[in-house]
Amino acid sequence: MTYMHNDSTITGGRRPPGRPKDMAHLHRRREDILECATKLFASRGFRNTDLKSVADQLGVAKGTIYNYFDTKNDLFFACLAYGMQRMRASIDQETADATSTFQLLERGMHAYFAFFDANPDLVELLVQERAEFKTRETSTYFQHVEQRKARWVDLYETLRRDGIFRDIPGEKIFEFVNHQVYGALFANYFSGRKQSLQELTAPILDIFYRGVLSEKEQIQGT
């Protein structure tokens, strides 16, 4: 039974009773929580981060966090989604106005590395996700990869048809690039030294395009 004696004729039906919601405030706070939690999840690990410490860090009560996220797990996945969304936005923006195929490839890889140079916490979150939530079908990250896959495979196939790429299936090439990029990302993360990823773009593309064998060897190898 809903309360019905709300005499809306008085206000002409325009304004609801009570204090109006401050949407901006809610949105801002939600993001504050996401950013703070991301930082802590990343630096201490999901299981070693208790919500009390997130709240303390924010100068907020524990209960407040629960006003924005139902459970600790939910908060974690929201951090993940928030990070992934920013990643997508960042890469899309960087690659939007590429004028050539090669430029697209270079910008894509560069944008990817640049984003993670600036947001290493997201790598940590991806690792945490896999470590703690084993039951999940696919990781958030790979859902993203799958979504973008077709686009890249098409690109590679075009280059192959045009005789620019050798006769290698686009899918294989995609896999190769994907592994390279992914490996660089995680190797950097796992090795503990936080070097710049962006700088890898050029050397990676060099080998990717031309291989390591000298000209002489390539001819012999044929």
Added chain:
Amino acid sequence: MTYMHNDSTITGGRRPPGRPKDMAHLHRRREDILECATKLFASRGFRNTDLKSVADQLGVAKGTIYNYFDTKNDLFFACLAYGMQRMRASIDQETADATSTFQLLERGMHAYFAFFDANPDLVELLVQERAEFKTRETSTYFQHVEQRKARWVDLYETLRRDGIFRDIPGEKIFEFVNHQVYGALFANYFSGRKQSLQELTAPILDIFYRGVLSEKEQIQGT
């Protein structure tokens, strides 16, 4: 009390009082625990695995585990070390009698992939390590990589001096291969589909050696 190498040389080889220790039994049980714990840590995650379940799985009491390993952390790191040791042994054996540089490279990569095809649990352990023990300087895996690094870099430098590889620093090449291999490993793990890694060896080496650009393009690109 952790199980350690019971240095019988201390007693000068004379038989100590009491029932003689059944070293084989102790050693065997230690490995049983390691194998069982590895499986559970890998499938459920470190934090989601309680020692009670390890003990139950072994048909042993919880206290028994503590006779072999001081803490849960110790057990985890012992699992990791046990896995890494087996990985090293496996790869070393496969690459021992390579007769050419190219064969060494191929066998090395193949041995690596073959090992993880057969022991996917170790990948999980490496991820768990990074997820839970953030304070550790370097991950167990990268300690291994660093140890072997010089050897490979030397190899690449030789090939470069001999004019077989292009004029790319051995270190860069090492990094490239390392990322590729590492990326393949974790991509496979994170994506959830358990495909064969071994099959990747050939296509990876193909691109690694010759790049993706067609002959025509390579010449133009010069």
Added chain:
Amino acid sequence: MTYMHNDSTITGGRRPPGRPKDMAHLHRRREDILECATKLFASRGFRNTDLKSVADQLGVAKGTIYNYFDTKNDLFFACLAYGMQRMRASIDQETADATSTFQLLERGMHAYFAFFDANPDLVELLVQERAEFKTRETSTYFQHVEQRKARWVDLYETLRRDGIFRDIPGEKIFEFVNHQVYGALFANYFSGRKQSLQELTAPILDIFYRGVLSEKEQIQGT
């Protein structure tokens, strides 16, 4: 701040400054809250009902409830009082114009059962009260019983003096009836089957008046 009788006599009947309070509205809303809370307390239990759900059900904010009742406990006791008051009114009305002693007894019992047939929630509230507020001296319900006791005992004593009832203390008879009625009420509640209580009046009074022994046995028993 709890809603209370706004004693307008204090201001001498002169109109207070500001917008005049819409007493009817306040009163009506107060009853809405009581009715909604009663339903939820009854169906979920006091401790399993949070004020948020009461507010939601009413389509009102949580804070609004606190404008009418100081605490959750207060709200509960108000529900109880509201229910008891309605019970008393209902029974008093039904028994007001009884013309004979027997009719009074029958109508009393019938009115009692009829009320709880129509308002099973109140039984739940009485149980909740006892379950949660152990410190309270007597239960709300038994305060009521005690208030009415003298009246019934007097009645029974009269019947006894008049030789209509056997030589049993009025208090004993009262207790017997009370237990019977009370037992019927709670047995029905506890057993889970919601049968009609009203139908019990006739069979109960039959045994109450004449006992179960056959005429023959009664004589022998003497």
Added chain:
Amino acid sequence: MTYMHNDSTITGGRRPPGRPKDMAHLHRRREDILECATKLFASRGFRNTDLKSVADQLGVAKGTIYNYFDTKNDLFFACLAYGMQRMRASIDQETADATSTFQLLERGMHAYFAFFDANPDLVELLVQERAEFKTRETSTYFQHVEQRKARWVDLYETLRRDGIFRDIPGEKIFEFVNHQVYGALFANYFSGRKQSLQELTAPILDIFYRGVLSEKEQIQGT
């Protein structure tokens, strides 16, 4: 994989390894917990009793309780079952060697009241059960009642056939007695005064057998 190197041939397969279980101790402790928890649940209510206080009362750690009962709910239901089992045992014993129908009725009622005089906590538990666990089909107590019902109805029917009871369905009589007894129990509980229930047996049976009307009235009433 279960641990299999347990060389049972050494011990001839007779004794399991490790400290043998002290069954008596476990059983005793379980009952200690049940008794202590029953007391606290009864005096403070289920929701107002935290397991820490049960543990403290027992001079035991909180975790210990969880070694014996999986959840707080489980502990509660175990208390309930424990109490009901003792009730059944007590009543069965008292009524076992009754030589006549009347004796059986009297002893049954007396045993019932005597048990609850000695174990008032069980009444509280029954109320708590109904208050907190609304979803449960039937209350533990009424499951018991239903089990015993047939026996009593048969008895009453026999007395009716033999002309000892009036022509009232056994079921009705059972219901009447049940309500009386149940009402006495809960009225006593709810009213707060802890009077003796046993003393009620005689007056209840008196009215139950012969009714309240005087001989004269009974004849007229016919």
Added chain:
DNA sequence: AATGAATGAGTCTTCATTCAT
């Protein structure tokens, strides 16, 4: 060496209540 009962610190989560607007 093996056992498993006991321990208790650590955390997530709930929800009555407050109060600025």
Added chain:
DNA sequence: AATGAATGAAGACTCATTCAT
């Protein structure tokens, strides 16, 4: 008067570790 975000105390439950037998 109404609103609902913020608060923080309270409590159920987990599990690594200890230790007497």
